[in-house]
Amino acid sequence: MKILSLHIDGFGRFSDRALGPFQRPVTVFLGPNEAGKSTLLEFVRRVLFGFRTARGRTPSGYNYYPPLAGGRHGGSITIFGDGGEVVNVRRYSGGGTVGLTAESGTLLPDVELPRLLGYHSRDVFQKVFTFTLDELHSEKLLSDDSVNSQIYSAGMGASKLPDARKALYNGKTRLFLKGGNKHAIHDTAGAFDRVESSLRDVESLAAEYGRMTDELENVETNLQEVSRSRHSRRKQLDHQRLLRNAWDDWNGLNQAEVQLAELPAIDDFPVNGVSRLEKLEERIGTAQKEYDSVDEEVGEVKARAEAAVEQEAILSHSSHIRKLERGRTSFDNSVRDLPKRESELLDHDKSLTAALKDLGPDWDEARLENFDLSLSVREEILRYQERLQEASEALKRSEAALDQDGKALKEAEEAENKADRDFGTSVKPDLDSNQIRQQRDLIRRANSRLDNISRVNQRVYDLQSQLDSLKSAVPPARGPGGSRMAATVSLVVGIALLLAGGLLGGPVLPVGIIGGAALVGIAAYLFASGPSSPGAAAESPLAVPIRESLRKAETELKDLQSALEEEAVPLGLETIDELSLITADGALDEEQTRVYEWTRLSDNLDGMKRRTRQRKSQKEKSMEAVKEAEAQLEAVQREWRQWLADRGLRETFSPQTVGELRGKVELGLIQLRDRRSLRQRIAAIQKDIHDYVAIAAPLASNFGVPFDRNDSSTVAAAADRLIEMHTEVGQRVRDRTDAKADLRKAKHQLKARASELRKAREEMKGLIQSGGASDVEDFRKRAETVCRRTDLEEKRRGALGRLQGLSGPGEPLKALKKQLGGTDIQDIRDKERLVEEEIEKADARISELSTKQGSIQTELKRLVGEEESSTWRLDRHRLLEEMRGHAREWAVRTIAENLLKEAQGKFEKERQPGVVRHAESFFNDITEGRYQTVFSPLGSSEIQVTDSSGISKQPNQLSRGTREQLFLSLRFGLVRELGQRSERIPVIVDEALVNFDPDRGLRAARAFVELSQTNQVLVFTCHPTIVEIFQNAAAQSGAQDPEVVPMG
C-alpha cells in the first residue's frame, strides 16, 4: 500500500491543504521547525486508524490537534493498494466512522480498510511503521522491563505481557498456592470443616432424641407406680394419726367417769356460793374502815371551827387600806420624782434669762410675748430681701457689660490703626482688572493669528513643492542619478542571491536568503528616497491653477502679518512672536496679583473703621444702663428703712438680720412656756404625797405600826405593814368560817357508814343459811365438793365430743372406742412412725423421678428447638459454592497463564527469528560490520548484539546512536517480516537519522532506500543535509531520486 496524496480539511495548523501526489519510493518532506511535520505524521495515523474521542480514555498529554486554522477536524488520504486499487480514505473526529471511496466513486465497505492496512493494529502502525526521533531513542524504551518486550510491544500487542502474567500469578496465588496455607481456598475449606463438624454434632442429637423418649417413658411409668403406693400409705398414716389424736380423750373419758362415782351428791347449793361469800366478807371489811376514818375527821374539824383571830378590827378599815394599796407605787414615784423636777425648774429660769439678755436690754417677758411672729411679716421680710438682692445684682451686671464694651472698643481702635498703617505702606498697581482683561484678549487673538500664519505658510510651501515636481521633465541632477544606479545594482544582486539560495539550497540557502532580501530592501529605499529638483520643470498646464492658489495664499499671509503688527501696538510689543506673547502673558499674571493684594488691604481698612464706630456706640448704651440700676437699688433700700422704723427696729438691720432676730424671739417664747408648765407639775406631786400621808397616819397609830410623816421611807414601810396585816387577818377569818361548814358534813357522813356496815352483816348470815351450812368454814367445804363434780362432768362431755368428731357419731364412734379399747398408745405410735418412713421414701423417689423427667423434657425441648443446624447446612452449601467459585477462578487464571505461555512460545519461535534475522542484516550493514549478530535467546525477553570481536552487549551498553541504529534495524526487521504475510504499508519517519554519524547516516539512508523497494518511505526532516544524504544513498543504490516536498 502506498500513500498517493493527502487532503487536510482541518488539523492543527493546516486548513484545506493538499499534498501530493507522491510518485517516488522515497519522499522527503523538508521544512523548518514548526512547519507542521509532526502534525502531518499524526494526521496520517489518525485518518488511517481513527481519532480518539474526548469521552474515551486518552493518555495524559494527548494532543487532539484541533483545527486551529479552521475547516472540519480531519481529512482524507488517497492510497494505492498492493492490488492496484486506488482508495480514498476519509475520516473526521467526533465519533464519525471512516469513509472509503474507490477511484470510480463507489463507496466501499469499512472492512476494506483493515485489509488495506495489512490488518495491523494502530499500535503496530504507530510503533513499527511510523516513528519519531523521540520514539526511536526514547530512554523509557530502554528502562522498561525488557527491550525485547518493548520491541514486540511496539508492534506486537504484548507490551502488557509481563504485567498480565504477574496479575494472573498474583490472582492465582491469592486463591490457591500449592504448599501454601494462606489462600482463599484454604480459608474456605477451614470454615467448611468447622461447619461440618458442627453438623456432625447435630446429627448425633437425633439418636439422642430416641433414647431420651424411651427413658422418659420409663421414668413416667415408675413415677405413676410410686405415686400410687404413696397414696395408700398416706391413708394408713392418716388412720394412725387419728388413733393417736383420740387416745388422750379416750383416757380422760374413762378417768372422769370413775371419779364422779366416788363423790357425794349435793342438791340446791347456791350458785356461785363461794364467790358470793368472799364478796360479802370484803364488803363488811371495807364498811368498817370507812366508819373509823369519818369518825376521826369529825374531831379534827370541830377544833378548827372554834379557834380565835388577832387584830380582827382592821377588817373594819378595809376601804382606807385599799386606798393605801392602790396609791402605794404612785407614792414611791412622787417621792422619787419631786427633787428632779425642782432642779429642772432652776435650769429653765437660767435659760430664759440668757435668751432675754441675747435679744437686748430693752427686752423682757412681756415684750417677748407681744412680738409679731406671724407668717405675713415673715413673707414681707423675704420679699424685701429678694428685691434688694435683685437690684444689687442688676447693678453688677450693668457694670460688667460696661467694662467689657470698654475693652472691645480699645481692641477695635488698635486694629484700625494697624490696617491704616498696612494700607499706607502698600504700592498702588499700574493697571486695574479691566485693563488686564483687555490685554489678555489681545494676546489670545495674536496667538490665533500666529497659528493662521503658520498654516498659510505650510500651504505656500506645499504649493511651491507641487510646482517644483511638475518641472521634473528636465534631466535629473548628478546626486539623485547616483542613488538610482545604486538601487538598481542592489536589486539585481539581491534577486541573484535569493535565486542562488533557492536553487542551491544547503549551506548557501541562509546566506542567499538573508543577503538577497537585504539588498532588495536597500534598492527599494533608494528608489523611494530620490529628491526632486524644483524650478527645472517645464511649465505644464497643471501648474497654472497651482500657481494661482500659491499667489492667493501668499496674499493671505501678508494680510495676516500686517494685522498682527497692528495688534502688537496696544500690547506695547515691537514684534509679535510666540515667545513675546508668552512673556507678555507672564507680566499680566504678576500685575493681576498686585491688583488682588491692593484691593484686599483697602477692604480691610474700611472694615476696621466700621467696627470701631459700632463699639463706641455700644459703650455709651452700657453707661446709661448702669445709672438706671443704681437708682433702682436706692428706692428699694429707702422703703426697707421705713419698714424697720415702723417696727421699732434699728435702721441698720438688713432683712437677714431681722430674720435672725425673729428666730431668737421664737426660741425665748418656747422657754417661757416650758418653765410655766414645769411649775404646775411640781405642785401636783406635792399634793399627792400629802394626801397619802393623811390616810396612813391614823391607821398606823390604831394598830401599833411605827410611823413618821416627815420620813417618806417610814411612811412607805408603815403602809406596807398595814396592807400585809389586813390581808393576813382576812385570810384567817375566812378559814374559820369554812371549818364550821365542814363539821356539819362530817357528822352526816358518819351516820351513813354505820348503816351500811349493819346491812352487810345481815346478808352474810342469810347466805350461810341458804347453803345448809352452820358457819363460814362449813359453807366453804360444801362449796368445794359441788365444784369438783361440775369439772368432772364437763371433762367427760368434752372427751366424748372430740372422739365423735374424729370418728363421726353412731357406729363409727363405737368402732373407734372398740379399737382404742383394744390397743395402747405405744403400739399406735410405732405403727405411725413405720408408715411415715415409707411415705418419706416414696416422696424421695417421686422427687428423683420428677427431676429426671424434667431434665429429659428440657433436653427433648432443646433437641426439638435446635435451629442452628439449618444455618450450618446453608453455610455448608454456601462455602462449598464459594470454594467452587474460587477453584473455577483459579482454573481460569491457570489456563490463561498456560495460554499465554503457549502463545508466547509459538510466537517467539515462529516470528522472532525472522524479525531478528532481518534486523541483524540491517544492523550489520548500518554499522559496516561492527556488529555482526543480533539475537534474542529463546525464553528470555532480551535482545543482545555481538560485535566483530565476539563480545555480546545488551542495548543499554551501546552508545545512543548505535542503540538507535539497533532499534531502527529491529523495526526494519519487523517491517520486512510483517510485509511477507500482508499488505506492505508505508514507513514514515520523523528525524530518525539526526544522531547518526555521516557514514552510518548514509548507510541507514541506503537501508531506507532498499526498504523503499517494498514499502513506501516518507521522511520528515528540517535538515537539508538529510535530503542530501537520501539523494546520495539513492544514487549509490542506483535507485530513483527521492522526491523532495518543501514545507513551511
Place this chain on the structure above:
Amino acid sequence: MRIRFVHAADLHLDSPFTGLRAAAPEHVANGLYSATFDAYENIINLCISEEVDALLVAGDVYDGADRSLRAQLKFVEGLNKLDTQGIRSFVCHGNHDPLDGWQARLDYPQSCRRFGTEWEAVPVFENPNRAVIHGISYPKREFTENLARRLGRVDPGPFSIGLLHANVSNDPNHAAYAPCSLEDLATSGIDYWALGHVHTRQVLSEREPTVVYPGNPQGRHPNETGARGVNLVEVDDGGNVHSTFHPMATVRWETLQVDIAPFETEQELLDALHEGMQGLLDSTDGRSAVVRVTLTGRGELNRTLRRPNAIDDLVEEINGEWAERSPFVWCERIEDASASPFDREARLKGSDFVAEVLRTADRAKTDPELLARIGAGLSDLYQHHRFRRYLSMFAPNEEELAALVDEAEAMAVDLLAEDDDR
C-alpha cells in the same frame, strides 16, 4: 363429590438452599432457613381453608442427607394439625427419605397413612367405594425397580389415586429412581397419579389417567425459579378431575439477565438493574425473592466492571435498596458474563501477540494435546490431598475445560489490552 385433596411432593423440609455464594443479611437468612417450613405451613393452611379430605405427599418429605429432627417433628406437627380438623394424610417416601433411612420416634396421628415397601390400597373414607389411595415407599435410597409395573391392575370400582415417587419417561435431569413409562402408568387403572421427584411442575397427562408432578413447593436453587406450590384436586361424582395450582413458596428464586451494550456509565446500568428488581418484585405476588443477575453482551462498561470490587459494589448498591424491604429482593450474586467491545474475528487476522493468543485458544479446541497442556496443573488443586474431597467433583471435564479456555482467553486478552481505540 368423590374426593377433594391437595397433592404435594418434594417438601425437602429443612434442606438448605444450594448455590448461594454470598452470606445473606440476617433477616434474609432467617427467611431462607424457614422457607421450606413456611411453604409446608402454607400447604397445611391451604388444606384447612379449602376443607379438603386429604393431603397427599409424594415422597422426599425431607432429605436423608440432611436428616433433621426439626424437619420430622414439624412434619408430624402439621399432620397432627390436619388430624384435629378431620383431614387425613397419605405419605409415601422417596429416594431422599427412604424407609431404611434414619427416622425419629414420632407419633403420627391415627388419620395419617404412611405407605410401606409394598403397594397398599387404603380407602380414604369409611365407604371404601368412594376413593382409594394406592401407595408405596422406597425401601432404600437408590431404588431403580419399576414400581408402577409392580402395581398391576387395580380395582376399577372406586376412584383410585396412585401415590408414587418416580422418574417417568427417564427425565435426564433427574436421577433414574423407580423409572417407569407413561404407558406403565396408563395401564394400571389408576385415575390420578400423584407423583413426586421432578421439582418442576408438569402435567404429563391431562386425563385417563391424570398424571401430575406438582413440583417442589419451595425452590431451593437458582435453577428452581418462579412460582412453586401444590395441586388442589377436586374429583366430581362422575370421576372428572379438576385441578388447580396454588403457589406456596414464601421466597422465590429468580434470574435476571441484563445486556450491558446499551450503557455507557455504571449509573445507567444500575438504573436498569433497579428497574429489573422492581419488575421482579411486581411479578412475585407479594413474595420475597432471591435473584441471580447475569450481565451479558459486549460494551465499554465491561472494562469498568472488571475493576476490583466493581461487581461487589453493584451487589451492595442493589441490596442496599432492595434487600432491606419487606418483601425483600436479595441479589445473591451478579455474574459478569459480559465482554469488552472486542472484534475477535478482526483481531484473529492480525499479526500481533493478541492474535497469536486467540489462535492458540482456537487450536486448543481441536488439538487435545494442546488442550491438555493448557489444562495442565489444574489437578494441583482439584486433586490436592487436602481439597480433593470438596473439589474433585467439580474438576472440569473436556467440555468444561473448553469453556474455561474461552474465559481464560477473555481474561488474557483483557490483561494484554493497551490503551487504544478498538
